[in-house]
Amino acid sequence: MNLFKQSRPTANPGAVQQIKTWVYEGLALSTDVPISISQLQCHEPGCPPIETVIAVMAQPTQTYKIHAAAADITQAQVLAALHDETPHCN
Numbered sequence: 001m002n003l004f005k006q007s008r009p010t011a012n013p014g015a016v017q018q019i020k021t022w023v024y025e026g027l028a029l030s031t032d033v034p035i036s037i038s039q040l041q042c043h044e045p046g047c048p049p050i051e052t053v054i055a056v057m058a059q060p061t062q063t064y065k066i067h068a069a070a071a072d073i074t075q076a077q078v079l080a081a082l083h084d085e086t087p088h089c090n
Contacts, residue, residue, distance in 0.1 A: 045059065050067075054066070065081070
């Protein structure tokens, strides 16, 4: 038994690409700005078990969290997160 290995939820590649498209459109970004999408387990009290973190690698780097698996995220959720209309766990 490996006590140090943690299972990491993997995101659907199609869902990740769709989220990136919505972010590019929602922030009117040039496609040369890198965007990272990570699906992580949230261990903070009161947070759902999986969250998706969007990192826009502009200067300064901007991060947005959506408390859902990437495959379950809607365009409305992405736009709300980009415009800080949703609560975040810190």
